Amino acid sequence: MLKTAFSFLLLLACMATAWAQTEVPTAKEPEVLFQGEVNHGFYLAPSLQLTRFHDKSGFMVGGRAAWLMNHKVAIGLAGYGLTTQTNIGEIEETNNAFLQVGYGGALLEYIPEPDKLFHLTFPLMVGLGGAAYTDNFSDNQNTGNYSYEVYDTDAFMVVEPGVQAELNLARFMRLGLTFSYRFTHGVSLPKTSDKDLSTAALTLTAKFGRF
Template sequence: MKKALLVCCIFLGITASGWAQTTATDQEPETLFQGQLTNGFYLAPSAQVSEWQGVSGFMLGGKGAWVLNKRFAVGLAGYGLTSKIHVGEVLIENQTRDAYLQVGYGGVLLEYTPQPARLVHFTFPVIIGIGGGAYTNQALGSRSANTVNYEVFITDTFFVVEPGAHAEINLAKYLRLGLGLSYRIAQGVNLPNSSDKAMSASAISMTFKFGKF
């Protein structure tokens, strides 16, 4: 009887200990970010050179992001083409017309910076979003008799993913300069003289980041 009582007490003790540990674990769950969290942000004008339809073009854009623990950034980014890209002739309402490409894209920005405190460091951004393309009669529009002669023939939207790798230098506490390479992957392009392959290409970019890192 005494042995049975002793075994029962030991069992109850082990159960209580396990319950206490489980309760402590429930109260303090393991998390991806340990310790005190820090917050920051940045705004970043950016210029980019990339190919569209096999022709090099100049793009202007920017980024804005919330920075968590100095390493992880989540925000928005986008670019728009500013160069003249001729795509040839297209059939519009039974007429053959000369067409030029207008295009831009943007979406969610995810970025990881492993060693942000180093003078020169690397950062790895990826943009996931939507692109918009159009064929027009002029590359950027032309003025005639004080009016804008600008006609849109056809438009389209498509999916874009652009991963990259940038080298950054800390110019000042609140300013960074980055030079990087990326590759734009376009999917679902539905324009007469364009394709996914023609709208996908590598890019070289320069970015100035202003903010609290």
Template sequence: MKKVLLFLFASIVMLSVNAQDDDDEMKTLFGRKSEVRGFGSFDIKVTEFNNENALFLGGHGGVILNKHFILGGGGYGLTTKNDFEVTNDNITEKFDLFGGYGGLVLGYIIAPKEIIHVSFPILIGAGGVEVVDDSRPIVNDLRATIERSAFFVVEPSVEIEMNITGFLRISANGGYRYVEGVDLDVNNISNNDLSSWTAGVSFKFGKF
């Protein structure tokens, strides 16, 4: 009986020590039990661009670390016609504006196991715009480019996501596209003209 009691006592002590060791173990993002999953999305964004209503199409994707942290990239292109007129010395010229942007996407998902949950992604990157003269003929499928400019962009967003299946999520999102570094002389297009609030939907496919 004494041997049994000693064995039980020794077992309890050993379990206590092991539990203490587990409690003292450092918690890291990339630990032994880290989960890495991937996804890709098709995104639709409604916004203003050069003070006109605009539609951007694109997508983003990457990995989800431990079901919460997003690390990836994305890109979007202007798909709607964005034209404007400039009058100088009683001469009116018509121009089109083309553009797009993309970059690194970081984010955090809150309560991803819930059917409806929230995530906070941010895109940090660069983009470009091109002003084309509509009055000049198209030669060899090339338009007459008047000006080009690159710019820096930051776009934080808030997403309300719904888990449809284990591999499909649909989200509604809203954010703000902040643009800096635009250098265009035509019509004095500025950073503010290309910065705007955004709203859209995303269809995400992957292993969540």
């Protein structure tokens, strides 16, 4: 009996020793997009865009604001507003209506080789916009009547991918020329549809920030 108890205690001691010597597996590190220390930066970028509405050329002004990670990925906001008067002619409320357009949303930009003097970037904007028929504000200014009447409005979704050729002018400044295509969905005005707002655009952008 004593011999059996001693053997049992010896077996328990061996098992405890083996358990103590067993390495506890370390927790597996999760896979992440950015390994190691992340470098942060930012930029602000006023922009001038040449595009077309109703088969007429027009200018939009706007800009971008983005947070940079590891010099290569930018996440931010972008937006544009039409500055050129686009006459669409007669509608039910008036015989001289003008189209106004603005849109904006989230910006994602990938910059594969940011350190090269001349390089490409790939911006993508996804957001919402609005279109409206209004009276001629310039004519109202000439006559001294500063009323601004809106006849009809509509909202739409917009997706605008592009490719940008960018030049590093200084450590804090970059100049880019972007070719993009604007896809719109949901435009339903009497004389304006998605096909009238979905078109190519050429945008000149000056970036200022910490790259």
